[in-house]
Amino acid sequence: MPLPFLTADRVFDAADDVPLPHEDRDTWRRPYRPGPWRVGAAALALLLASFVLFAAVIIAATAELTSAGLVFVLALLVIAGALRLLRMGVWVSARGLRHVGFLTTRTAPWAQVVSVRTVQQPVRWLGLPRTLQGQALLLVRRGQAADGVPPLLTTHNADFLGRTEAFERAADAVGAWADEYGPR
Template identity: 60%
Template sequence: MPLPFLTADGVFDAHEDEALPHADPARWRRPYRPGPWRVAGAAILLLVSAFMLLATVIIAFAGTTGGAAVAAVASLAVVGSALRLLRTGVWVSPSGLRRVGFLTTRSIAWSEIDGVHKVQQPVRWLGLPRTVQGQALTLAGRGGAELPVLLTDHNADFLARGEAFDRAAGQVEAWAEEYRAVPA
């Protein structure tokens, strides 16, 4: 259902097919939206942090500032975890590809990548140790270098969303084709 009052000045129409509403091509961008499992996990963490902040206020009014400080730091750590969970995924830019994990981030220049391919292989289900047969988007490094698996159809972004996985894999492959040929 179109909402004409949102498009009166054309701001939303101009950026309809872009991942982010800015025109700077040098910025890192995620070529897909975070999946419902990832968003639900972050929402639960934010709900827990709200209760922790409420507990912080109660502890502060009880008069123990040391306990309130510990509770505040713990609740801020939970908020930071929720934000980091939403940020994880694959990001692309003209300079390369970035795989953002919960604790680590790895950037790879397009010149180090020989190819990006979708393959059938055992993949981890929601990042847990259990593996199932699925599709994965993998990198082939120059000189046979071992590079990480980028996306799977059973991770928190694409579980039960096969079409979204195919679109995201296609967009990452298109970025790779476009920028691998360009000399850095």
């Protein structure tokens, strides 16, 4: 079963000289691959879910079905969390830019985007409270102050920790989408 949210388009890697190598630009797509930290955390969550599902089967065979149902629902919640973790990140299309978080999703139409730029600033390490000096990709919308804008991508998040070249390539791709579809 193909999981399109796991992979960026393979055409992007093959055609580095073409900034927007997509035929269907109305489809939401991530312009980069998810990082090893994000994929590893989701894999561990799915491994935990498999054990919980196995426990649900054992409970169903030996105890009450209501207990097994509760454990089964817990496993489904862990699976849903792992899939949402894999879906997190920045998505682009001809309609705008979408920043998908674990619990929230914010979409900015290209007409509202003033600038997409990379800045040096303190960034969170893997989303934890600890901050380090790094690069961040910022999206400034029309009518929004440039100060205090939450970053779209950072060099120390789960997708780009230890992969600065991948961060630069992703920032360039998001910038190319902004140049192509942003206000003139």
